[in-house]
Amino acid sequence: MTTREMTSHLEEALSRWEEQTLRPTLARLPERAAEFTTTSLRPIKRLYTPLDVQHLDFERDIGFPGEYPFTRGIHPTMYRGKLWTMRQFAGFGTAFDTNKRFKYLLEQGQTGLSVAFDLPTLMGLDSDHPLAEGEVGKCGVAVSSLEDMEVLFDGIPLEDVTTSMTINAPAAVIFAMYLVVAEKQGADWKKISGTIQNDILKEYIAQKEWIYPPAPSMRLIVDTIAFCTREVPRWHPISISGYHIREAGATALQELAFTLRDGIEYVEWCVRAGLDVDAFAPRLSFFFNCHNDFFEEIAKFRAARKVWARVMRERFGARDPRSWMCRFHTQTAGCSLTAQQPYNNVVRTTIQALAAVLGGTQSLHTNALDEALALPTEFTAMLALRTQQIIAHESGVVNTVDPLAGSYFVEALTNEMEQGCYEYFEKIDAMGGMIAAIERGFPQKEIQEAAYRYQQAVDRREKIIVGVNEYVLEKEPIEVPILYIDESVAEIQKERLRRLRARRDNTRVRRTLEALKEAARGTENTMPYILECVRAYATLGEICDALKEVFGEYQEPPF
């Protein structure tokens, strides 16, 4: 039979089934809803058949793991070779507090560190800045100087662990602090490995922790990428993030499309700065969210690899297969957690983590059950880690590569995600690129709209959230103990900063800050200058302020 004959045969068979089997059933027992949709409100068909994937070609679209277009995974053996890195995001209070939590997590079998910084640090403000009041150490660890960074990694050999740092606007400064700590430990920069998030575009789009306007921010990012390719070759200088875009309310497709389009923007800037695409592209990494809708998420991850491979090979002409690989970290969806009946969050997180693993993630953070209320306690953080360990060792899903490949549904959804990305790329390209799109509020408005539509669906109970709009309890049966960060953290930080400023060589601090400003005004790579400031114990706030003098500050346009 030719393909066309097979197709028409199948179409006939499907119509026969609809007529003879489906119709009488629907007449007797109508379906529960007129339309079934994903968490992203994407309509899903009753049944998927070979007809839904007839235009797909196995080798071109699905293929083999470890080979272009990497739909099935970036490694030929995936989790048979090596499990994903279990990397739990942690950070609170002072560097002393977080250092203790890191050591605890490493003892529990965690395989990589992931640092959460507090809001003042994320905004490039020292703990003693007036705007930092009430925020010090609250949603992450407070790091204002090299001294804090030394405490944070005290007793943790940086050549032996990999560290991910969620830091964006001041990423170059925090990275410089990490490098100087490594230097002081005697660790070789060529051997240390980890990630800085360093993704300012998603800050403008979703997370909103920016300092400088887009152009100088992009320049700092290009500087860190260029610096890493020469000096810290095993480091991932950027983690292009969809996580926050999703948390802000984006659909799965928007998360994927905006994130990959951000990736395109970074590659364009690096290429324009004269970097060879194959020199830096293998070190780019991504960071995605994993929400509740199991198959939609798996399709998103598979599509991410496929689209990125095509973008890198076709749009940028990358030749090194490592440049084509979309390697990514995943975090389960914080926004899916409920404050109501918080123990249910363990179940949600398990489903999401399983989807991330079936989607082929390289590393994973599972949220703790209490995160809709506060930061996780030691116990809930351990339970979240155990969730991953159970998936890895007990569920059996790791035994074969990309087990859902060939599912009519999953392949059709993967393809829809891919095509949806190209449509968004075209729109954004037509606007003049991602920065132009951001300046006119395009991704922001798309996300706000999606967030509102979703909330309305929940309000109308078209989407059921267990314990929230269905199965509600009048009184919570069990109280969740809370990790409480008090104001003593701020006091300790203020005192440490006061002493540091009195003790250090302030002439050297001023000299290095002046040299940085001079470099920032020109076109030289700023990283070596930032490193000098850090070595002189200039604080995070001082370094970021010096750059503010040169770069100015970003103001969000109203829309």
Next chain:
Amino acid sequence: MIADPSWATSRRAMGERKIRVLIAKPGLDGHDRGAKVVARALRDAGMEVIYTGLRQTPEQIVTAALQEDVDVIGLSILSGAHMTLVPRVMQLLQEKGLQDVVVFVGGIIPQEDIPKLKALGVAEVFLPGTLLEQIVHVVRQSVKRSLQTSE
């Protein structure tokens, strides 16, 4: 600038006008999904809503509340700084004679802080998962109550 709260109260007491709400993001927190969704829901429910934008100090928020002559302030905080920022807003409202403005807080707030916030005069605390219709309902009821007590 409208700085005469007695005039504002009498105008409100006349009933006719829409409920005016200031949605504010105090502190450094950039998570504005909730603030924007709630702002839109209140707008769709027929209220006039002013959104301050990100990173407002308590002083800026109270000044905006005064200038915009609002009945309600919704404070959205997900960063854990609520026990510093909310008391400051409440104190400034007192100082400016705006104690009849109804204040709501929404965000990541531990259970044990809710009674503390209410003791400061916060009318209600909305946690993640609160339905929009519930927020709209509670805002309407509270404004009604506040008008009755201030008359």
